[in-house]
Amino acid sequence: MGLAIAHRFAKEGFDVQLAARRPDELERAKADLEVRYAVAVTLHAFDALDFHAHESFMASLPKLPYVAVCVVGLLGDQRANETDLEAAVGVMRANYEGPATILGVIANFFEARGSGTIIGVSSVAGDRGRATNYVYGSAKAGFTAFLSGLRNRLAKTGVHVMTVKPGFVATRMTEGMNLPPALTATPEAVAERIFGGYQKGANVIYTKPVWRLVMAVIVSIPEGVFKKLKI
Amino acid sequence: MRLSGWGRFPIAECNVLCPRTEADLIAALAQVPSLATTIAPAIARGMGRAYGDSALNTHAIVSMTAFAHMLSFDAHSGVLVAESGVTLADVISVFLPRGWFVSVTPGTKFVTLGGAIAADVHGKNHHKDGSFGGFVEWIDIVGRDGVVRRCARTENADLFEWTLGGMGLTGVILRCAIRLRRVESGWLRQRSIPAPNLAAAMSAFEDNTQSTYSVAWIDCLAKGANLGRSIVLLGEHALADELDVARRPAPFVTPRRRMRAMPFDAPGFALNQWSVRAFNALYWWKGSRGARQTLVDWDSYFYPLDSIHQWNRIYGKRGFAQFQCVLPLAASRAGLEELLSVISASGQGSFLAVLKRMGPQDSRFSFPMEGYTLALDFPAHPKALALMERLDAITLAHGGRFYLAKDSRLSRATFEASDPRVADFRAMRSERGLDQTFSSIQSERLGL
Ligand SMILES: Cc1cc2nc3c(=O)[nH]c(=O)nc-3n(C[C@H](O)[C@H](O)[C@H](O)COP(=O)(O)OP(=O)(O)OC[C@H]3O[C@@H](n4cnc5c(N)ncnc54)[C@H](O)[C@@H]3O)c2cc1C
Numbered sequence: 001m002g003l004a005i006a007h008r009f010a011k012e013g014f015d016v017q018l019a020a021r022r023p024d025e026l027e028r029a030k031a032d033l034e035v036r037y038a039v040a041v042t043l044h045a046f047d048a049l050d051f052h053a054h055e056s057f058m059a060s061l062p063k064l065p066y067v068a069v070c071v072v073g074l075l076g077d078q079r080a081n082e083t084d085l086e087a088a089v090g091v092m093r094a095n096y097e098g099p100a101t102i103l104g105v106i107a108n109f110f111e112a113r114g115s116g117t118i119i120g121v122s123s124v125a126g127d128r129g130r131a132t133n134y135v136y137g138s139a140k141a142g143f144t145a146f147l148s149g150l151r152n153r154l155a156k157t158g159v160h161v162m163t164v165k166p167g168f169v170a171t172r173m174t175e176g177m178n179l180p181p182a183l184t185a186t187p188e189a190v191a192e193r194i195f196g197g198y199q200k201g202a203n204v205i206y207t208k209p210v211w212r213l214v215m216a217v218i219v220s221i222p223e224g225v226f227k228k229l230k231i
Numbered sequence: 232m233r234l235s236g237w238g239r240f241p242i243a244e245c246n247v248l249c250p251r252t253e254a255d256l257i258a259a260l261a262q263v264p265s266l267a268t269t270i271a272p273a274i275a276r277g278m279g280r281a282y283g284d285s286a287l288n289t290h291a292i293v294s295m296t297a298f299a300h301m302l303s304f305d306a307h308s309g310v311l312v313a314e315s316g317v318t319l320a321d322v323i324s325v326f327l328p329r330g331w332f333v334s335v336t337p338g339t340k341f342v343t344l345g346g347a348i349a350a351d352v353h354g355k356n357h358h359k360d361g362s363f364g365g366f367v368e369w370i371d372i373v374g375r376d377g378v379v380r381r382c383a384r385t386e387n388a389d390l391f392e393w394t395l396g397g398m399g400l401t402g403v404i405l406r407c408a409i410r411l412r413r414v415e416s417g418w419l420r421q422r423s424i425p426a427p428n429l430a431a432a433m434s435a436f437e438d439n440t441q442s443t444y445s446v447a448w449i450d451c452l453a454k455g456a457n458l459g460r461s462i463v464l465l466g467e468h469a470l471a472d473e474l475d476v477a478r479r480p481a482p483f484v485t486p487r488r489r490m491r492a493m494p495f496d497a498p499g500f501a502l503n504q505w506s507v508r509a510f511n512a513l514y515w516w517k518g519s520r521g522a523r524q525t526l527v528d529w530d531s532y533f534y535p536l537d538s539i540h541q542w543n544r545i546y547g548k549r550g551f552a553q554f555q556c557v558l559p560l561a562a563s564r565a566g567l568e569e570l571l572s573v574i575s576a577s578g579q580g581s582f583l584a585v586l587k588r589m590g591p592q593d594s595r596f597s598f599p600m601e602g603y604t605l606a607l608d609f610p611a612h613p614k615a616l617a618l619m620e621r622l623d624a625i626t627l628a629h630g631g632r633f634y635l636a637k638d639s640r641l642s643r644a645t646f647e648a649s650d651p652r653v654a655d656f657r658a659m660r661s662e663r664g665l666d667q668t669f670s671s672i673q674s675e676r677l678g679l
């Protein structure tokens with residue numbers, strides 16, 4: 001999903017900085033972006049969990065970006081998380097701690113400059129905890145709340161924060177799962193929605209849009225009923 | 232996973248691997264479940280636009296769709312280095328705005344570079360520019376040993392030559408370098424020449440060999456004195472100053488075509504001979520009345536069917552088969568007459584019948600040779616399949632051969648009889664152990 005978003009912005013002429021744990025694996029993605037859109041692309045080693053390094057990481061970038069997009073996340077295995085706390089903590093950290101700490105640091109840099117857009121990819125799973133993925137979902141819920149607070153804090157500073165809540169997306173994360181086609185987006189479609197939301201200055205977007213409705217229904221179910229449901 | 236080629240015939244239950252990186256790919260090739268002591272052969276697959284079973288294999292299909300990165304472009308020479316899963320549609324969308332077009336293109340842009348190399352595809356400019364392979368500078372190909380071999384005309388030349396037209400049976404193409412052609416606009420000047428019969432169509436081709444593009448739509452139901460009546464279409468890339476003044480400032484901008492969908496499987500009878508007749512009559516009427524010279528955008532010109540999403544469903548559930556042969560020049564007239572007579576007498580003329588003059592080509596296993604190629608579709612039902620066997624026999628009798636990228640039904644004996652190169656191809660495969668490591672349902676059927 002991250003690369004699809006990079007393509008969408010590069011298509012518009014944005015230069016791109018890709019940050020990942022194994023930047024050498026992104027060499028061909030870099031070449032691809034450069035050849036297709038004639039933009040400059042740089043690769044940076046980055047671990048969202050290594051929060052001590054966040055500030056120096058930001059300072060080391062060749063240029064402070066205008067737009068920062070965070071797609072860091074880890075689905076994990078809910079059943080395993082119920083007994084293997086190491087695994088559960090991994091999911092919690094990858095979906096909440098990592099994304100929130102790096103965006104918090106970026107927010108400070110953007111605030112100092114007085115401009116910028118921060119885009120955090122959370123999930124519909126954070127809208128309500130469900131038996132099948134509540135460890136992941138609760139971390140996403142935390143991240144969603146973090147983004148909402150950050151948006152509130154920065155509202156008058158010229159820095160905008162957008163929360164993205166994808167439903168199902170056909171990516172590496174969901175490879176091999178049997179997803180309902182009507183509710184599943186392609187990474188390219190998600191990127192298109194994100195770019196549109198960025199241009200409009202949207203606060204919270206759902207992809208696909210139908211998920212806003214789906215989640216409104218799910219959230220409105222009374223807890224007494226909800227706890228007995230299998231969804 | 233149930234898969235087929237574009238003709239939706241045959242359909243097979245296949246094991247599909249979708250590696251994302253070179254390391255994944257090599258690991259996947261090494262790990263395919265072993266049958267006894269030997270490894271089960273694999274086959275690469277691009278966009279699945281080959282009509283039949285060229286990219287089918289029940290043991291292991293290696294889908295190359297994640298290998299869709301462009302790696303470099305030299306704006307001086309027009310050489311693009313890209314992974315094999317990049318499609319021609321992709322190449323055009325990136326490079327046409329910069330004044331480049333693909334040097335050779337088949338009738339659909341939804342094919343991968345790997346598929347275009349493996350089938351050594353031809354386009355409407357074959358008589359002038361040859362096949363796709365002529366514009367390939369080098370190929371990186373990987374075998375089951377996990378070794379990536381760079382091959383070109385000067386390096387591993389043997390493997391290079393066998394891979395062009397080798398239908399994926401020499402290994403998996405990972406990357407390639409291809410030369411694009413410079414164009415000044417996204418438009419083509421098209422001239423249509425109505426030809427009342429086969430002789431007229433052939434002389435239109437022979438009189439216009441200087442034209443960059445030429446192709447004919449042929450009415451397969453016309454009989455007697457009208458046998459082979461067609462519209463010969465010639466085309467040239469329009470120069471910038473040949474466009475309307477209003478279009479000159481943005482010569483690469485063409486109207487976006489509206490995509491139509493085939494929302495359901497058309498029942499078999501939708502394509503009975505009457506609807507085919509009506510279609511052909513309309514085409515004929517348009518060609519003979521329409522302006523002789525028109526400007527056409529690249530997408531409508533090269534890819535008239537691409538705007539109908541999943542048009543292959545028009546033949547209904549049972550799918551369809553394409554017959555495509557090429558006849559040597561000297562035998563073309565007689566051979567085409569015989570083919571067309573049999574087709575028109577049967578009344579099973581196809582929706583799409585295309586005639587094209589091919590130029591000389593000398594290659595290890597590619598389809599084209601100097602002469603005429605005829606391509607037409609038939610619904611995959613027994614009557615049509617029997618007719619196609621008669622067409623096979625006529626082709627053989629005139630020294631012609633068949634296009635594997637379109638085939639789903641040829642017999643091994645017919646294929647062997649059509650092409651003396653088959654023996655060399657087999658020998659090459661067994662010498663290199665490729666017969667144990669790469670195969671398709673097609674190659675098994677044809678004993679390649
Ligand atoms: C509407 C239509 C019009 C067409 N018009 C023409 C035409 O005018 N001229 C013409 O020549 N052809 C034409 N074709 C045929 C088409 O160009 C070829 O079948 C082409 O090979 C399809 O490419 P693909 O990516 O879909 O490959 P697939 O169909 O997936 O595979 C085709 C063959 O290529 C091999 N292959 C694919 N990728 C690789 C790889 N990375 N490494 C090794 N082998 C690989 C496969 O093993 C298989 O043998 C047409 C097809 C359609 C549907």
Ligand SMILES: NC(=O)c1ccc[n+]([C@@H]2O[C@H](COP(=O)([O-])OP(=O)(O)OC[C@H]3O[C@@H](n4cnc5c(N)ncnc54)[C@H](OP(=O)(O)O)[C@@H]3O)[C@@H](O)[C@H]2O)c1
Nearest residue numbers: 001021047048049071072073123166167168169171172173
């Ligand atoms: N796919 C869906 O259906 C779906 C639905 C809703 C929300 N989302 C969210 O969308 C985002 C993108 O996911 P995706 O579908 O594109 O799946 P993905 O390919 O698995 O993307 C997740 C990315 O997060 C990175 N990451 C994980 N931990 C990291 C860390 N500590 N430091 C740096 N990077 C780290 C991974 O990097 P590596 O390559 O190094 O592993 C990977 O690139 C995720 O936040 C996901 O939760 C996805």
